Amino acid sequence: MHAFVPFAAIISSSLFILALMWMSHPSTARRGVRAGEIGMLIAIIGALVQHEVVDYNLILIAMIAGAAVGIPMALLMPMTAIPQRTAISHAFGALAVGLIGAAEYYKHAHAEYAGSFVLWALMFEMLLGFLTCTASVIAFAKLQELMGSRPVSFAGQRVVNGGVALATVVIGAMLAIDPTQTYLFPVFVGLALLFGILLVIPIGGADMPTVIALLNSYAGLAASAMGFALGNKLLIVAGALDGASGFILAVIMCKAMNRSFANVMFGGFGAVVAGAAGGKDDRVVRSASAEEAAMQLENASSVVIIPGYGMAVAQAQHKVSELYQALTKKGVDVKFAIHPVAGRMPGHMNVLLAEANVPYEQLVELDDINPELPQADVALIIGANDTINPSARDDPQSAIAGMPIIEADRAKSVFVIKRSMNAGFAGIDNPIYYNSNTQMLFGDAKDMVGTIAKELAGGGSGLH
Amino acid sequence: MSALNPDYLFVFILAAFVGFQLIKKVSPLLHSPLMSLTNAIAAVVIVGAITITGEEGATPLAKTLGFIAVFCATVNLVSGFMITDRMLKMFKPRGK
DSSP: OTTHHHHHHHHHHHHHHHHHHHTTSHHHHHHHHHHHHHHHHHHHHHHHTSTTBOOOHHHHHHHHHHHHHHHHHHHHOOGGGHHHHHHHHHHHHHHHHHHHHHHHHHHTOSGGGTTOHHHHHHHHHHHHHHHHHHHHHHHHHHHTTSSOSSOOOOTTHHHHHHHHHHHHHHHHHHHHHOTTOTTHHHHHHHHHHHHHHHHHTTOOGGGHHHHHHHHHHHHHHHHHHHHHHHTOHHHHHHHHHHHHHHHHHHHHHHHHTTOOHHHHHHOOGGGOOOOOOTTOTTSOOOBOOHHHHHHHHHHOSEEEEEEOHHHHHHTOHHHHHHHHHHHHHTTOEEEEEEOTTSSSSTTHHHHHHHHTTOOGGGEEEHHHHGGGGGGOSEEEEESOOGGGOTHHHHOTTSTTTTOOOOOGGGSSEEEEEESSSOOOTTOOOOGGGGSTTEEEEESOHHHHHHHHHHIIIIIGGGGO | OOSOOHHHHHHHHHHHHHHHHHHHTSOGGGHHHHHHHHHHHHGGGHHHHHHHHHBTTOOHHHHHHHHHHHHHHHHHHHHHHHHHHHHHHHOOOTTO
16 A cells, blocks of 8 residues: 555646646536546545554544535635635645644754755745735735725835845744744744735735736745655645646736736835826716617627626626627627736636626637727627726826727727726726717616616517 | 755656646636636645644644644635536536
Protein backbone atom coordinates (compact mmCIF):
# COMPACT_ATOMS: atom_id res chain seq x y z
CA MET A 1 0.00 0.00 0.00
CA HIS A 2 2.84 2.41 0.79
CA ALA A 3 4.30 1.86 -2.65
CA PHE A 4 1.16 3.60 -3.86
CA VAL A 5 2.12 6.95 -2.31
CA PRO A 6 4.55 8.30 -4.97
CA PHE A 7 2.32 7.09 -7.76
CA ALA A 8 -0.71 8.75 -6.19
CA ALA A 9 0.99 12.11 -6.68
CA ILE A 10 1.78 11.39 -10.33
CA ILE A 11 -1.75 10.20 -11.10
CA SER A 12 -3.31 13.17 -9.28
CA SER A 13 -1.09 15.69 -11.08
CA SER A 14 -2.02 14.17 -14.44
CA LEU A 15 -5.70 14.27 -13.62
CA PHE A 16 -5.47 17.91 -12.55
CA ILE A 17 -3.82 18.76 -15.86
CA LEU A 18 -6.54 16.87 -17.74
CA ALA A 19 -9.17 18.71 -15.70
CA LEU A 20 -7.87 22.07 -16.94
CA MET A 21 -7.52 20.74 -20.48
CA TRP A 22 -11.15 19.70 -20.56
CA MET A 23 -12.25 23.08 -19.23
CA SER A 24 -11.48 24.56 -22.65
CA HIS A 25 -15.02 23.99 -23.93
CA PRO A 26 -18.46 23.71 -22.31
CA SER A 27 -19.03 20.33 -23.98
CA THR A 28 -16.13 18.68 -22.13
CA ALA A 29 -15.91 20.85 -19.04
CA ARG A 30 -17.94 18.62 -16.74
CA ARG A 31 -15.60 15.76 -17.54
CA GLY A 32 -12.86 18.08 -16.29
CA VAL A 33 -14.61 18.38 -12.94
CA ARG A 34 -14.82 14.57 -12.68
CA ALA A 35 -11.09 14.30 -13.45
CA GLY A 36 -10.33 16.87 -10.76
CA GLU A 37 -12.47 15.07 -8.21
CA ILE A 38 -10.84 11.71 -8.87
CA GLY A 39 -7.41 13.32 -8.76
CA MET A 40 -8.25 14.84 -5.40
CA LEU A 41 -9.58 11.56 -4.03
CA ILE A 42 -6.39 9.76 -5.02
CA ALA A 43 -4.28 12.50 -3.48
CA ILE A 44 -6.18 12.27 -0.19
CA ILE A 45 -5.93 8.47 -0.07
CA GLY A 46 -2.23 8.80 -0.84
CA ALA A 47 -1.83 11.17 2.11
CA LEU A 48 -3.83 9.00 4.48
CA VAL A 49 -1.87 5.80 3.85
CA GLN A 50 1.52 7.43 4.43
CA HIS A 51 3.78 5.81 7.04
CA GLU A 52 3.95 9.00 9.06
CA VAL A 53 0.23 9.30 9.58
CA VAL A 54 -0.76 7.40 12.71
CA ASP A 55 -3.74 9.25 14.14
CA TYR A 56 -6.86 9.42 12.02
CA ASN A 57 -9.47 10.65 14.47
CA LEU A 58 -8.87 14.37 14.16
CA ILE A 59 -8.43 14.16 10.40
CA LEU A 60 -11.72 12.37 9.92
CA ILE A 61 -13.61 14.72 12.24
CA ALA A 62 -12.21 17.75 10.39
CA MET A 63 -13.07 16.24 7.02
CA ILE A 64 -16.62 15.36 8.05
CA ALA A 65 -17.12 18.83 9.52
CA GLY A 66 -15.69 20.39 6.36
CA ALA A 67 -18.01 18.35 4.16
CA ALA A 68 -20.95 19.23 6.42
CA VAL A 69 -20.24 22.91 5.77
CA GLY A 70 -19.14 22.56 2.13
CA ILE A 71 -22.00 20.47 0.77
CA PRO A 72 -24.90 22.72 1.88
CA MET A 73 -22.84 25.73 0.82
CA ALA A 74 -22.49 24.26 -2.67
CA LEU A 75 -26.14 23.25 -2.96
CA LEU A 76 -27.77 26.36 -1.55
CA MET A 77 -25.48 29.05 -2.94
CA PRO A 78 -27.44 31.26 -5.37
CA MET A 79 -25.60 31.85 -8.64
CA THR A 80 -25.71 35.59 -8.03
CA ALA A 81 -23.41 35.01 -5.03
CA ILE A 82 -20.67 33.30 -7.06
CA PRO A 83 -18.20 36.22 -6.81
CA GLN A 84 -18.54 36.32 -3.00
CA ARG A 85 -18.26 32.54 -2.77
CA THR A 86 -15.09 32.63 -4.83
CA ALA A 87 -13.59 35.32 -2.64
CA ILE A 88 -14.37 33.53 0.60
CA SER A 89 -13.07 30.23 -0.75
CA HIS A 90 -9.76 31.93 -1.53
CA ALA A 91 -9.74 33.02 2.11
CA PHE A 92 -10.34 29.47 3.34
CA GLY A 93 -7.70 28.01 1.04
CA ALA A 94 -5.13 30.63 1.97
CA LEU A 95 -5.86 30.22 5.68
CA ALA A 96 -5.25 26.47 5.39
CA VAL A 97 -1.93 27.19 3.68
CA GLY A 98 -0.95 29.73 6.31
CA LEU A 99 -1.80 27.45 9.23
CA ILE A 100 0.08 24.50 7.78
CA GLY A 101 3.03 26.85 7.33
CA ALA A 102 2.75 27.94 10.96
CA ALA A 103 2.73 24.33 12.21
CA GLU A 104 5.74 23.57 10.04
CA TYR A 105 7.54 26.65 11.32
CA TYR A 106 7.21 25.53 14.95
CA LYS A 107 8.55 22.13 13.91
CA HIS A 108 11.58 23.82 12.38
CA ALA A 109 12.12 26.50 15.03
CA HIS A 110 15.50 25.10 16.04
CA ALA A 111 18.96 26.47 15.45
CA GLU A 112 19.94 23.66 13.08
CA TYR A 113 17.43 24.84 10.49
CA ALA A 114 18.68 28.45 10.56
CA GLY A 115 18.80 29.93 7.08
CA SER A 116 17.70 26.69 5.44
CA PHE A 117 15.77 26.71 2.20
CA VAL A 118 12.80 25.11 3.94
CA LEU A 119 12.45 28.09 6.25
CA TRP A 120 12.70 30.62 3.44
CA ALA A 121 10.05 28.71 1.51
CA LEU A 122 7.85 28.54 4.61
CA MET A 123 8.15 32.26 5.25
CA PHE A 124 7.24 33.03 1.65
CA GLU A 125 4.34 30.60 1.81
CA MET A 126 2.97 32.16 4.99
CA LEU A 127 3.41 35.70 3.72
CA LEU A 128 1.30 34.87 0.65
CA GLY A 129 -1.11 32.66 2.57
CA PHE A 130 -1.94 35.08 5.38
CA LEU A 131 -2.12 38.18 3.21
CA THR A 132 -4.35 36.39 0.69
CA CYS A 133 -6.57 35.29 3.54
CA THR A 134 -7.40 38.75 4.88
CA ALA A 135 -7.37 40.31 1.41
CA SER A 136 -9.98 37.77 0.32
CA VAL A 137 -12.08 38.41 3.41
CA ILE A 138 -12.13 42.13 2.55
CA ALA A 139 -12.98 41.32 -1.07
CA PHE A 140 -15.79 39.11 0.22
CA ALA A 141 -17.06 41.87 2.52
CA LYS A 142 -17.10 44.32 -0.37
CA LEU A 143 -18.89 41.91 -2.72
CA GLN A 144 -21.39 40.90 -0.05
CA GLU A 145 -21.91 44.59 0.64
CA LEU A 146 -21.00 44.20 4.29
CA MET A 147 -18.64 47.01 3.44
CA GLY A 148 -19.01 49.84 0.95
CA SER A 149 -17.63 48.94 -2.47
CA ARG A 150 -16.10 52.38 -2.80
CA PRO A 151 -12.34 52.51 -2.34
CA VAL A 152 -11.15 53.39 1.16
CA SER A 153 -8.27 55.83 1.11
CA PHE A 154 -6.46 57.86 3.72
CA ALA A 155 -3.56 60.25 3.78
CA GLY A 156 -0.18 58.61 3.49
CA GLN A 157 -1.74 55.32 2.42
CA ARG A 158 1.15 54.35 0.18
CA VAL A 159 3.70 55.11 2.86
CA VAL A 160 1.79 53.04 5.42
CA ASN A 161 1.32 50.14 2.98
CA GLY A 162 4.95 50.25 1.94
CA GLY A 163 6.06 50.36 5.57
CA VAL A 164 3.92 47.39 6.56
CA ALA A 165 5.09 45.41 3.52
CA LEU A 166 8.72 46.15 4.30
CA ALA A 167 8.34 45.28 7.98
CA THR A 168 6.65 41.98 7.11
CA VAL A 169 9.41 40.99 4.72
CA VAL A 170 12.18 42.04 7.14
CA ILE A 171 10.71 40.11 10.06
CA GLY A 172 10.08 37.11 7.80
CA ALA A 173 13.72 37.19 6.74
CA MET A 174 14.89 37.51 10.36
CA LEU A 175 12.88 34.42 11.24
CA ALA A 176 14.28 32.48 8.29
CA ILE A 177 17.81 33.39 9.35
CA ASP A 178 17.22 32.71 13.03
CA PRO A 179 14.05 30.62 13.56
CA THR A 180 14.58 30.42 17.33
CA GLN A 181 13.23 33.96 17.75
CA THR A 182 9.73 32.51 18.17
CA TYR A 183 8.46 35.73 19.81
CA LEU A 184 8.74 37.40 16.39
CA PHE A 185 6.53 34.84 14.73
CA PRO A 186 3.13 36.20 15.85
CA VAL A 187 4.31 39.67 14.80
CA PHE A 188 5.13 38.33 11.36
CA VAL A 189 1.71 36.68 11.02
CA GLY A 190 -0.07 39.80 12.28
CA LEU A 191 1.76 42.03 9.82
CA ALA A 192 1.03 39.70 6.90
CA LEU A 193 -2.67 39.68 7.85
CA LEU A 194 -2.68 43.47 8.16
CA PHE A 195 -0.95 43.86 4.81
CA GLY A 196 -3.69 41.82 3.14
CA ILE A 197 -6.32 44.19 4.50
CA LEU A 198 -4.40 47.30 3.43
CA LEU A 199 -3.92 45.87 -0.04
CA VAL A 200 -7.62 45.51 -0.83
CA ILE A 201 -9.41 48.33 1.01
CA PRO A 202 -8.34 50.98 -1.56
CA ILE A 203 -9.71 48.90 -4.44
CA GLY A 204 -13.19 49.67 -5.76
CA GLY A 205 -15.96 47.30 -6.79
CA ALA A 206 -15.40 47.45 -10.54
CA ASP A 207 -11.79 46.32 -10.11
CA MET A 208 -12.89 43.19 -8.29
CA PRO A 209 -12.51 40.90 -11.34
CA THR A 210 -8.79 41.66 -11.42
CA VAL A 211 -8.37 41.44 -7.66
CA ILE A 212 -10.16 38.10 -7.39
CA ALA A 213 -8.07 36.69 -10.22
CA LEU A 214 -4.90 37.95 -8.56
CA LEU A 215 -5.86 36.48 -5.19
CA ASN A 216 -6.58 33.20 -6.97
CA SER A 217 -3.06 33.34 -8.30
CA TYR A 218 -1.56 34.13 -4.87
CA ALA A 219 -3.44 31.23 -3.27
CA GLY A 220 -1.95 28.94 -5.91
CA LEU A 221 1.56 30.27 -5.49
CA ALA A 222 1.29 29.85 -1.72
CA ALA A 223 0.33 26.19 -2.25
CA SER A 224 3.33 25.80 -4.55
CA ALA A 225 5.63 27.38 -1.98
CA MET A 226 4.31 24.90 0.55
CA GLY A 227 5.18 22.11 -1.89
CA PHE A 228 8.75 23.45 -1.98
CA ALA A 229 8.91 23.57 1.81
CA LEU A 230 7.45 20.10 2.35
CA GLY A 231 9.16 18.55 -0.65
CA ASN A 232 5.82 17.60 -2.15
CA LYS A 233 5.71 17.70 -5.95
CA LEU A 234 1.95 17.29 -6.15
CA LEU A 235 1.50 20.54 -4.24
CA ILE A 236 4.02 22.25 -6.48
CA VAL A 237 2.15 21.17 -9.61
CA ALA A 238 -1.36 21.95 -8.33
CA GLY A 239 -0.20 25.32 -6.98
CA ALA A 240 1.56 26.21 -10.23
CA LEU A 241 -1.57 25.39 -12.24
CA ASP A 242 -3.71 27.52 -9.96
CA GLY A 243 -1.12 30.30 -9.92
CA ALA A 244 -0.88 30.31 -13.72
CA SER A 245 -4.65 30.36 -14.07
CA GLY A 246 -5.18 33.28 -11.71
CA PHE A 247 -2.32 35.17 -13.28
CA ILE A 248 -3.63 34.79 -16.84
CA LEU A 249 -7.13 35.82 -15.80
CA ALA A 250 -5.73 38.88 -14.04
CA VAL A 251 -3.77 39.81 -17.18
CA ILE A 252 -6.91 39.41 -19.30
CA MET A 253 -8.85 41.64 -16.90
CA CYS A 254 -6.13 44.30 -16.91
CA LYS A 255 -5.97 44.31 -20.69
CA ALA A 256 -9.73 44.65 -20.86
CA MET A 257 -9.40 47.84 -18.83
CA ASN A 258 -6.22 49.02 -20.53
CA ARG A 259 -4.53 49.25 -17.14
CA SER A 260 -1.48 47.76 -15.49
CA PHE A 261 -1.39 45.56 -12.40
CA ALA A 262 0.26 48.36 -10.48
CA ASN A 263 -2.48 50.75 -11.49
CA VAL A 264 -5.22 48.37 -10.32
CA MET A 265 -3.50 47.55 -7.04
CA PHE A 266 -2.24 50.98 -6.12
CA GLY A 267 -4.05 53.39 -8.43
CA GLY A 268 -7.11 54.15 -6.32
CA PHE A 269 -8.88 54.48 -9.66
CA GLY A 270 -12.40 54.51 -8.27
CA ALA A 271 -11.45 57.44 -6.07
CA VAL A 272 -11.78 59.72 -9.08
CA VAL A 273 -14.61 62.02 -8.14
CA ALA A 274 -17.21 62.57 -10.82
CA GLY A 275 -15.63 65.45 -12.70
CA ALA A 276 -18.49 67.41 -14.17
CA ALA A 277 -17.92 67.62 -17.89
CA GLY A 278 -18.53 71.04 -19.34
CA GLY A 279 -21.74 71.67 -21.21
CA LYS A 280 -23.42 68.67 -19.67
CA ASP A 281 -26.65 70.48 -19.14
CA ASP A 282 -27.45 71.65 -22.63
CA ARG A 283 -27.25 68.19 -24.16
CA VAL A 284 -30.53 66.47 -24.81
CA VAL A 285 -31.45 63.03 -23.59
CA ARG A 286 -34.25 61.20 -25.39
CA SER A 287 -36.28 58.82 -23.34
CA ALA A 288 -38.62 56.14 -24.58
CA SER A 289 -41.25 53.84 -23.13
CA ALA A 290 -41.18 50.06 -22.88
CA GLU A 291 -43.84 49.87 -25.60
CA GLU A 292 -41.75 51.90 -28.03
CA ALA A 293 -38.71 49.75 -27.28
CA ALA A 294 -40.72 46.56 -27.77
CA MET A 295 -41.95 47.78 -31.13
CA GLN A 296 -38.47 48.60 -32.39
CA LEU A 297 -37.03 45.34 -31.10
CA GLU A 298 -39.80 43.39 -32.80
CA ASN A 299 -39.16 45.04 -36.13
CA ALA A 300 -35.41 44.56 -35.93
CA SER A 301 -33.71 41.68 -37.68
CA SER A 302 -30.68 41.65 -35.38
CA VAL A 303 -30.38 42.74 -31.76
CA VAL A 304 -27.30 42.83 -29.55
CA ILE A 305 -27.90 42.84 -25.81
CA ILE A 306 -25.07 44.22 -23.68
CA PRO A 307 -25.35 43.25 -20.02
CA GLY A 308 -23.33 44.78 -17.21
CA TYR A 309 -23.10 44.63 -13.45
CA GLY A 310 -26.44 46.46 -13.26
CA MET A 311 -28.15 43.35 -14.62
CA ALA A 312 -26.66 41.30 -11.81
CA VAL A 313 -27.64 43.87 -9.17
CA ALA A 314 -31.22 43.99 -10.42
CA GLN A 315 -31.24 40.17 -10.77
CA ALA A 316 -32.70 40.76 -14.20
CA GLN A 317 -31.11 37.75 -15.95
CA HIS A 318 -34.30 35.66 -16.04
CA LYS A 319 -36.32 38.53 -17.50
CA VAL A 320 -33.53 39.10 -20.02
CA SER A 321 -33.78 35.46 -20.98
CA GLU A 322 -37.57 35.83 -21.44
CA LEU A 323 -36.89 38.77 -23.72
CA TYR A 324 -34.38 36.66 -25.64
CA GLN A 325 -36.90 33.83 -26.04
CA ALA A 326 -39.68 36.18 -27.15
CA LEU A 327 -37.50 37.86 -29.76
CA THR A 328 -36.07 34.57 -31.03
CA LYS A 329 -39.60 33.25 -31.46
CA LYS A 330 -40.34 36.23 -33.69
CA GLY A 331 -37.33 35.44 -35.85
CA VAL A 332 -35.08 38.19 -34.49
CA ASP A 333 -31.41 37.26 -34.23
CA VAL A 334 -30.34 38.04 -30.67
CA LYS A 335 -26.75 37.99 -29.45
CA PHE A 336 -25.21 38.96 -26.14
CA ALA A 337 -22.01 41.00 -26.09
CA ILE A 338 -19.90 40.11 -23.08
CA HIS A 339 -17.14 42.46 -21.98
CA PRO A 340 -14.38 40.65 -20.03
CA VAL A 341 -14.75 42.92 -17.00
CA ALA A 342 -18.54 43.11 -16.97
CA GLY A 343 -19.63 42.15 -13.47
CA ARG A 344 -17.58 41.41 -10.43
CA MET A 345 -15.51 38.43 -11.51
CA PRO A 346 -14.20 36.96 -14.74
CA GLY A 347 -17.07 35.29 -16.61
CA HIS A 348 -19.74 36.63 -14.24
CA MET A 349 -22.26 37.57 -16.98
CA ASN A 350 -21.89 34.22 -18.72
CA VAL A 351 -22.78 32.31 -15.57
CA LEU A 352 -25.84 34.45 -14.90
CA LEU A 353 -27.15 34.17 -18.45
CA ALA A 354 -26.42 30.44 -18.62
CA GLU A 355 -28.38 30.05 -15.40
CA ALA A 356 -31.29 31.81 -17.06
CA ASN A 357 -31.15 29.31 -19.97
CA VAL A 358 -29.59 31.48 -22.62
CA PRO A 359 -27.69 29.09 -24.95
CA TYR A 360 -23.95 29.69 -24.72
CA GLU A 361 -23.54 30.11 -28.50
CA GLN A 362 -25.37 33.44 -28.14
CA LEU A 363 -22.80 34.81 -25.67
CA VAL A 364 -20.21 36.57 -27.80
CA GLU A 365 -16.85 38.03 -26.80
CA LEU A 366 -15.87 41.64 -27.25
CA ASP A 367 -13.54 41.13 -30.25
CA ASP A 368 -16.06 39.00 -32.10
CA ILE A 369 -19.10 41.22 -31.58
CA ASN A 370 -17.61 44.61 -32.43
CA PRO A 371 -17.38 44.01 -36.21
CA GLU A 372 -21.06 42.98 -36.14
CA LEU A 373 -22.39 45.99 -34.28
CA PRO A 374 -22.60 48.43 -37.24
CA GLN A 375 -25.02 45.96 -38.87
CA ALA A 376 -27.10 45.48 -35.74
CA ASP A 377 -30.49 47.16 -35.80
CA VAL A 378 -30.73 47.60 -32.05
CA ALA A 379 -28.18 47.53 -29.24
CA LEU A 380 -29.89 47.08 -25.88
CA ILE A 381 -27.70 48.07 -22.95
CA ILE A 382 -28.75 46.62 -19.60
CA GLY A 383 -26.80 47.86 -16.61
CA ALA A 384 -23.54 48.41 -18.47
CA ASN A 385 -21.88 51.81 -18.49
CA ASP A 386 -18.09 52.14 -18.62
CA THR A 387 -17.71 49.07 -20.87
CA ILE A 388 -19.72 50.82 -23.62
CA ASN A 389 -18.41 54.35 -23.09
CA PRO A 390 -17.31 55.67 -26.51
CA SER A 391 -15.02 58.26 -24.92
CA ALA A 392 -12.60 55.40 -24.15
CA ARG A 393 -12.17 55.17 -27.91
CA ASP A 394 -12.64 58.79 -28.98
CA ASP A 395 -11.30 60.99 -26.21
CA PRO A 396 -7.60 60.62 -25.41
CA GLN A 397 -8.16 62.82 -22.32
CA SER A 398 -10.68 60.44 -20.80
CA ALA A 399 -9.73 58.59 -17.61
CA ILE A 400 -10.56 55.33 -19.38
CA ALA A 401 -8.92 56.26 -22.70
CA GLY A 402 -7.74 53.20 -24.58
CA MET A 403 -9.92 50.75 -22.70
CA PRO A 404 -11.44 48.28 -25.17
CA ILE A 405 -15.21 48.86 -25.34
CA ILE A 406 -18.21 47.20 -26.88
CA GLU A 407 -19.05 49.66 -29.65
CA ALA A 408 -22.75 49.84 -28.94
CA ASP A 409 -22.91 53.37 -30.33
CA ARG A 410 -22.23 51.98 -33.83
CA ALA A 411 -25.54 50.11 -33.88
CA LYS A 412 -28.37 51.68 -35.88
CA SER A 413 -30.29 52.45 -32.73
CA VAL A 414 -29.41 52.12 -29.08
CA PHE A 415 -31.60 51.58 -26.04
CA VAL A 416 -30.13 52.07 -22.58
CA ILE A 417 -31.90 50.73 -19.50
CA LYS A 418 -30.72 52.80 -16.58
CA ARG A 419 -32.14 53.88 -13.26
CA SER A 420 -31.06 57.50 -13.54
CA MET A 421 -28.48 59.69 -15.21
CA ASN A 422 -25.82 59.04 -12.53
CA ALA A 423 -22.34 58.34 -13.79
CA GLY A 424 -20.95 54.80 -13.64
CA PHE A 425 -18.34 53.38 -11.32
CA ALA A 426 -15.50 55.27 -12.93
CA GLY A 427 -17.42 58.50 -12.40
CA ILE A 428 -16.92 59.37 -16.04
CA ASP A 429 -19.50 61.05 -18.22
CA ASN A 430 -20.80 58.77 -20.95
CA PRO A 431 -21.53 60.54 -24.28
CA ILE A 432 -23.48 57.56 -25.63
CA TYR A 433 -26.54 58.74 -23.66
CA TYR A 434 -26.70 61.96 -25.67
CA ASN A 435 -26.27 60.46 -29.14
CA SER A 436 -29.11 61.07 -31.58
CA ASN A 437 -29.61 57.33 -32.09
CA THR A 438 -29.85 56.61 -28.37
CA GLN A 439 -33.07 56.32 -26.38
CA MET A 440 -33.09 55.96 -22.62
CA LEU A 441 -35.40 53.57 -20.82
CA PHE A 442 -35.44 54.86 -17.26
CA GLY A 443 -36.31 52.31 -14.61
CA ASP A 444 -35.28 49.17 -12.79
CA ALA A 445 -33.64 46.71 -15.20
CA LYS A 446 -35.75 43.78 -14.08
CA ASP A 447 -39.10 45.61 -14.36
CA MET A 448 -38.20 47.30 -17.62
CA VAL A 449 -37.00 44.13 -19.36
CA GLY A 450 -39.99 42.25 -17.96
CA THR A 451 -42.41 44.83 -19.37
CA ILE A 452 -40.74 44.76 -22.79
CA ALA A 453 -40.80 40.94 -22.84
CA LYS A 454 -44.49 40.97 -21.88
CA GLU A 455 -45.29 43.44 -24.66
CA LEU A 456 -43.51 41.20 -27.14
CA ALA A 457 -45.13 38.00 -25.97
CA GLY A 458 -48.65 39.35 -25.52
CA GLY A 459 -49.27 42.43 -27.64
CA GLY A 460 -47.19 41.55 -30.66
CA SER A 461 -48.32 43.28 -33.83
CA GLY A 462 -51.38 44.67 -32.07
CA LEU A 463 -49.16 47.59 -31.08
CA HIS A 464 -49.07 49.08 -34.53
CA MET B 1 17.48 19.85 3.59
CA SER B 2 19.24 23.17 3.68
CA ALA B 3 19.34 24.06 -0.01
CA LEU B 4 16.83 24.24 -2.82
CA ASN B 5 16.35 20.92 -4.54
CA PRO B 6 16.54 21.82 -8.25
CA ASP B 7 14.10 19.03 -9.03
CA TYR B 8 11.33 21.03 -7.39
CA LEU B 9 12.07 24.09 -9.43
CA PHE B 10 12.09 21.93 -12.54
CA VAL B 11 8.64 20.55 -11.69
CA PHE B 12 7.34 24.03 -10.88
CA ILE B 13 8.53 25.57 -14.14
CA LEU B 14 7.10 22.75 -16.24
CA ALA B 15 3.77 22.86 -14.43
CA ALA B 16 3.58 26.64 -14.80
CA PHE B 17 4.20 26.38 -18.57
CA VAL B 18 1.57 23.65 -18.92
CA GLY B 19 -0.79 25.82 -16.86
CA PHE B 20 -0.25 28.87 -19.07
CA GLN B 21 -0.85 26.89 -22.25
CA LEU B 22 -3.97 25.19 -20.93
CA ILE B 23 -5.57 28.26 -19.38
CA LYS B 24 -5.05 30.31 -22.53
CA LYS B 25 -7.27 27.81 -24.34
CA VAL B 26 -10.13 28.04 -21.84
CA SER B 27 -13.13 29.80 -23.36
CA PRO B 28 -13.90 33.14 -21.66
CA LEU B 29 -17.41 31.73 -21.28
CA LEU B 30 -16.06 29.49 -18.56
CA HIS B 31 -13.81 31.86 -16.64
CA SER B 32 -15.99 31.76 -13.52
CA PRO B 33 -16.16 27.94 -13.32
CA LEU B 34 -12.45 27.81 -14.16
CA MET B 35 -11.68 29.94 -11.18
CA SER B 36 -13.72 27.79 -8.84
CA LEU B 37 -12.21 24.61 -10.29
CA THR B 38 -8.62 25.78 -9.83
CA ASN B 39 -9.56 26.87 -6.34
CA ALA B 40 -10.84 23.38 -5.60
CA ILE B 41 -7.66 21.87 -7.05
CA ALA B 42 -5.50 24.14 -4.89
CA ALA B 43 -7.29 22.60 -1.89
CA VAL B 44 -4.90 19.69 -2.43
CA VAL B 45 -2.95 21.40 0.36
CA ILE B 46 -5.14 19.11 2.44
CA VAL B 47 -2.37 16.58 1.84
CA GLY B 48 0.00 18.70 3.91
CA ALA B 49 -2.67 19.34 6.52
CA ILE B 50 -3.35 15.61 6.90
CA THR B 51 0.32 14.88 7.51
CA ILE B 52 0.64 17.61 10.14
CA THR B 53 -2.48 16.55 12.00
CA GLY B 54 -1.90 12.83 11.98
CA GLU B 55 1.85 12.34 12.09
CA GLU B 56 3.59 10.63 14.94
CA GLY B 57 4.65 12.98 17.71
CA ALA B 58 2.54 15.90 16.51
CA THR B 59 2.34 18.57 19.22
CA PRO B 60 -1.08 19.76 20.41
CA LEU B 61 -0.41 23.05 18.61
CA ALA B 62 0.39 21.28 15.35
CA LYS B 63 -2.70 19.13 15.75
CA THR B 64 -4.90 22.17 16.33
CA LEU B 65 -3.51 24.10 13.37
CA GLY B 66 -3.66 20.98 11.20
CA PHE B 67 -7.24 20.30 12.24
CA ILE B 68 -8.37 23.77 11.19
CA ALA B 69 -6.40 23.45 7.94
CA VAL B 70 -7.99 20.08 7.10
CA PHE B 71 -11.40 21.60 7.82
CA CYS B 72 -10.81 24.67 5.61
CA ALA B 73 -9.36 22.64 2.76
CA THR B 74 -12.26 20.16 2.90
CA VAL B 75 -14.83 22.95 2.76
CA ASN B 76 -13.04 24.32 -0.29
CA LEU B 77 -12.62 21.15 -2.21
CA VAL B 78 -16.11 19.82 -1.55
CA SER B 79 -17.90 23.08 -2.32
CA GLY B 80 -15.45 24.00 -5.09
CA PHE B 81 -15.98 20.87 -7.15
CA MET B 82 -19.74 20.83 -6.53
CA ILE B 83 -20.29 24.49 -7.40
CA THR B 84 -18.12 24.19 -10.51
CA ASP B 85 -20.28 21.31 -11.64
CA ARG B 86 -23.47 23.21 -10.84
CA MET B 87 -22.28 26.14 -12.94
CA LEU B 88 -21.19 23.97 -15.84
CA LYS B 89 -24.50 22.11 -15.87
CA MET B 90 -26.19 25.39 -16.76
CA PHE B 91 -24.15 26.00 -19.90
CA LYS B 92 -26.37 24.51 -22.57
CA PRO B 93 -26.06 24.68 -26.34
CA ARG B 94 -28.94 25.87 -28.50
CA GLY B 95 -31.96 23.60 -28.81
CA LYS B 96 -31.60 21.95 -25.44
